[in-house]
Amino acid sequence: MGEVMLEAFRARILERKPLRLRGGGSKDFYGGLVSGDLLDTAGHAGIVSYEPTELVITARCGTPLAELESALATRQQCLACEPPHFGAATVGGAVAAGLAGPRRAAVGGMRDFVLGVKLMDGEGRVHRFGGEVMKNVAGFDVSRLIAGSLGTLGLVLEVSLKVLPVPPGDASLRFEMPQDKALEALNRWAGQPLPLVANCWQDGVLTLRLSGAQAAVSAACARLGGEAIDGVEAVAFWQGLREQDAEYFAGDVPLWRLSVPSVAPPLDLPGTTLIEWGGAQRWLRGDVDPLRIRELATRVGGHATLFRGGDKAAGVFAPLQPALMEVHRRLKQSFDPYRVFNPGRMYPEL
Amino acid sequence: MTQREHSADVAQDFSGIDRASLLAELARCLPASGLLSAEEDLKPYECDGLSAYRQVPIAVALPETEDQVVAAIKACRAAGAPIVARGAGTGLSAGALPHPQGVVLSLAKMRKILHVDPVARVAVVQPGVRNLAISEAAAPLGLYYAPDPSSQIACSIGGNVAENSGGVHCLKYGLTVHNVLRVRAVTVVGDIVEFGNHALDAPGYDLLALAIGSEGMLAVVTEVTVKLVPKPELAQVIMASFDDIMKAGDAVAAVIAAGIIPAGLEMMDKPATAAVEPYVKAGYDLNAEAILLCESDGTAEEVAEEIGRMKAVLETSGATELRVSQSEAERLRFWAGRKAAFPAAGRISPDYYCMDGTIPRKRLGEMLTAIHAMEKKYRLRCINVFHAGDGNLHPLILYDANVPGELERTEAFGAEILKLSVDLGGTITGEHGVGYEKINSMCDQFGSDELRMFHAIKRAFDPDGLLNPEKGIPTLHRCAEFGRMHVHGGNLKFPELERL
Numbered sequence: 001m002g003e004v005m006l007e008a009f010r011a012r013i014l015e016r017k018p019l020r021l022r023g024g025g026s027k028d029f030y031g032g033l034v035s036g037d038l039l040d041t042a043g044h045a046g047i048v049s050y051e052p053t054e055l056v057i058t059a060r061c062g063t064p065l066a067e068l069e070s071a072l073a074t075r076q077q078c079l080a081c082e083p084p085h086f087g088a089a090t091v092g093g094a095v096a097a098g099l100a101g102p103r104r105a106a107v108g109g110m111r112d113f114v115l116g117v118k119l120m121d122g123e124g125r126v127h128r129f130g131g132e133v134m135k136n137v138a139g140f141d142v143s144r145l146i147a148g149s150l151g152t153l154g155l156v157l158e159v160s161l162k163v164l165p166v167p168p169g170d171a172s173l174r175f176e177m178p179q180d181k182a183l184e185a186l187n188r189w190a191g192q193p194l195p196l197v198a199n200c201w202q203d204g205v206l207t208l209r210l211s212g213a214q215a216a217v218s219a220a221c222a223r224l225g226g227e228a229i230d231g232v233e234a235v236a237f238w239q240g241l242r243e244q245d246a247e248y249f250a251g252d253v254p255l256w257r258l259s260v261p262s263v264a265p266p267l268d269l270p271g272t273t274l275i276e277w278g279g280a281q282r283w284l285r286g287d288v289d290p291l292r293i294r295e296l297a298t299r300v301g302g303h304a305t306l307f308r309g310g311d312k313a314a315g316v317f318a319p320l321q322p323a324l325m326e327v328h329r330r331l332k333q334s335f336d337p338y339r340v341f342n343p344g345r346m347y348p349e350l
Numbered sequence: 351m352t353q354r355e356h357s358a359d360v361a362q363d364f365s366g367i368d369r370a371s372l373l374a375e376l377a378r379c380l381p382a383s384g385l386l387s388a389e390e391d392l393k394p395y396e397c398d399g400l401s402a403y404r405q406v407p408i409a410v411a412l413p414e415t416e417d418q419v420v421a422a423i424k425a426c427r428a429a430g431a432p433i434v435a436r437g438a439g440t441g442l443s444a445g446a447l448p449h450p451q452g453v454v455l456s457l458a459k460m461r462k463i464l465h466v467d468p469v470a471r472v473a474v475v476q477p478g479v480r481n482l483a484i485s486e487a488a489a490p491l492g493l494y495y496a497p498d499p500s501s502q503i504a505c506s507i508g509g510n511v512a513e514n515s516g517g518v519h520c521l522k523y524g525l526t527v528h529n530v531l532r533v534r535a536v537t538v539v540g541d542i543v544e545f546g547n548h549a550l551d552a553p554g555y556d557l558l559a560l561a562i563g564s565e566g567m568l569a570v571v572t573e574v575t576v577k578l579v580p581k582p583e584l585a586q587v588i589m590a591s592f593d594d595i596m597k598a599g600d601a602v603a604a605v606i607a608a609g610i611i612p613a614g615l616e617m618m619d620k621p622a623t624a625a626v627e628p629y630v631k632a633g634y635d636l637n638a639e640a641i642l643l644c645e646s647d648g649t650a651e652e653v654a655e656e657i658g659r660m661k662a663v664l665e666t667s668g669a670t671e672l673r674v675s676q677s678e679a680e681r682l683r684f685w686a687g688r689k690a691a692f693p694a695a696g697r698i699s700p701d702y703y704c705m706d707g708t709i710p711r712k713r714l715g716e717m718l719t720a721i722h723a724m725e726k727k728y729r730l731r732c733i734n735v736f737h738a739g740d741g742n743l744h745p746l747i748l749y750d751a752n753v754p755g756e757l758e759r760t761e762a763f764g765a766e767i768l769k770l771s772v773d774l775g776g777t778i779t780g781e782h783g784v785g786y787e788k789i790n791s792m793c794d795q796f797g798s799d800e801l802r803m804f805h806a807i808k809r810a811f812d813p814d815g816l817l818n819p820e821k822g823i824p825t826l827h828r829c830a831e832f833g834r835m836h837v838h839g840g841n842l843k844f845p846e847l848e849r850l
Contacts, residue, residue, distance in 0.1 A: 054710050054741075108524070127803055133775075133780070134740035134741065137513065137779050139804050139822075139823065141560060142803070144556055148555070165610070165611065166609070187470065213655045216651050259549040262470060281550070317554070328555055330811075
């Protein structure tokens with residue numbers, strides 16, 4: 001079945017016409033507008049191998065993320081970076097988008113868990129980069145380059161991901177705290193040996209998630225204080241953040257994502273703010289001048305993305321330094337010389 | 351003058367370089383002590399940590415500032431001369447082996463720790479700063495830099511970035527790529543670029559991931575921002591003895607299956623402990639066929655819980671003896687033996703050759719059986735230390751370079767281990783890099799499409815092909831020649847190329 005699918009993909013690619021790659025369509029809203037014909041990857045699905053004691057799973061691109069996570073759950077393992085499902089996300093789409101959930105700052109992002117990819121380039125050739133082992137420095141690290149490349153370099157056919165055990169202990173705490181105090185506390189705690197894995201500040205309330213060895217979680221809860229959150233409510237809370245179905249994310253007001261150093265001060269921008277990743281990811285809802293928001297993000301050492309909604313005409317992602325854009329253009333040319341894959345999804349030049 | 355775009359098929363020709371005018375230009379842009387060109391001054395740079403390969407360069411440039419790096423690169427580019435960046439020279443794959451027509455660009459004089467930020471938990475350092483010096487600078491703040499290659503006392507962070515170095519704690523804490531936030535570098539045309547930033551991601555492609563482990567082939571690193579992590583309150587290590595190396599391998603899988611990610615999980619076979627013990631007096635069980643070192647770190651509560659769980663698993667897996675470190679001194683002594691494995695090999699044998707393949711852990715038994723057979727085939731001894739937690743093997747082949755034929759047998763022995771690593775579903779190098787040493791073995795691991803893509807990626811950064819040429823990625827011609835010696839199951843792997 002796999003080979004037939006690959007031949008079908010190749011035939012479409014060899015037409016040399018722009019293609020819009022799509023797995024579950026859960027992130028159609030994300031990135032620049034793509035005008036190409038749809039190439040649906042959902043049919044190329046299935047877990048190829050899963051070795052719990054090797055901490056690695058390999059799946060085809062169209063495999064639903066939910067299916068992969070169910071398989072891991074039967075062995076008390078997980079994708080620690082918690083890529084969002086946003087509905088029907090596939091494994092290939094999750095890797096291409098490179099998004100991560102609430103635990104990002106503590107455990108790493110999608111790029112940190114990608115061990116290998118099987119990729120079809122813009123001329124229909126199949127490449128294998130990386131593999132199924134944790135440590136591998138043979139050749140350039142193309143697998144991690146592919147994570148977050150928004151399908152602009154190639155069609156991800158298969159991916160191998162590092163998995164981790166589900167931590168035995170888990171607890172959530174809540175504190176009333178203004179934004180500046182919350183940022184200060186998050187940065188201070190992150191420098192201490194505490195099992196803090198996720199956090200969220202919104203509207204004067206700081207919520208923390210601790211997980212790890214049961215004894216460590218209990219000791220940290222006793223030390224930090226705050227109000228304990230009931231398990232069911234906590235699961236729903238972190239799920240709402242990961243999947244962006246929490247109330248904060250509802251409605252049509254543009255959603256900006258500011259990725260900044262965790263120590264950046266509260267950002268002086270109109271709109272409502274939600275902070276994650278220990279201060280390193282700040283969401284903003286509001287009709288804000290893109291130039292102003294980009295300028296501010298750059299000034300504090302980060303960058304801003306128009307994540308959802310709003311006017312994409314001014315660009316979705318922060319512009320690149322010319323020397324870096326030149327490298328991007330040449331990489332695109334190497335992987336996809338006829339600009340078949342998702343042209344414009346990341347930058348108009350690519 | 352620049353070369354035409356270099357191709358993936360054949361090596362470039364650098365024979366037309368005007369050495370005198372290049373030296374004059376380099377002298378103009380570097381301080382007097384920053385340019386070496388006399389034969390006796392060049393000699394110390396003829397090899398890195400892998401001394402089997404030696405080559406004297408035409409000059410060594412030792413810039414002290416980023417501006418001088420830019421100027422030196424521009425001078426080399428104008429002359430069309432290869433540039434081989436070098437850190438502390440501790441690399442084990444001849445990645446810093448000089449090019450006969452090229453300049454070695456040593457970053458060793460750029461060794462300032464520019465900034466340690468205890469709140470943001472980052473350190474900004476120049477490339478020549480030693481790995482251990484970062485942790486030492488951060489120690490008063492209760493922080494440290496996690497990747498700890500065995501050479502950490504000497505190796506530089508710029509070299510760690512070039513090689514994506516690991517260490518004995520990377521199962522839990524990751525490799526260099528997981529612990530570096532930002533790299534500032536100079537391109538071959540002299541542009542200053544930054545990959546990554548002080549946030550957790552950067553716009554565009556993840557060029558930081560591409561730059562880390564790129565072995566000096568894409569750009570020259572001038573500044574690095576590393577993540578610092580809180581020093582665990584406590585660390586303890588279990589030393590477990592096994593009367594059968596297969597049981598030790600199964601115990602590793604059992605620990606992982608129990609949902610534990612140890613801070614370190616290392617294995618040594620009997621010949622390795624026998625080599626190390628007289629030298630370090632680590633207290634290893636010399637009767638054991640294999641020992642495991644299994645470490646837990648974290649809060650006191652966490653460590654007590656995890657050590658308890660690990661002991662139970664190791665006992666069930668057939669450990670014949672378990673010892674838990676009772677003090678920090680004892681823990682460091684248990685590790686000292688493991689970290690001294692390479693020098694210990696140097697004590698019991700005139701020369702040794704360290705391999706670096708990674709395999710899926712479950713194939714460990716097959717690999718060890720095969721290595722035993724190879725010892726007989728090549729008439730050479732091999733001692734084995736493994737980063738067992740992540741499947742990274744360091745077989746140390748013992749030989750004497752003064753005995754005619756031993757080096758050649760050693761190289762053939764090593765190449766066979768690497769080939770088997772690939773066949774077992776692994777890789778030829780887990781953390782030491784390809785460099786010059788494993789360039790032929792790259793032909794075992796990758797086909798011509800992947801190799802062409804690697805060359806294209808290099809060209810995207812380095813259109814003239816001047817940064818560390820003839821390392822890391824073999825030309826297709828080279829693979830064709832190599833393939834003629836190693837025909838794969840009757841199939842010619844590079845059929846499209848002419849054989850000379």
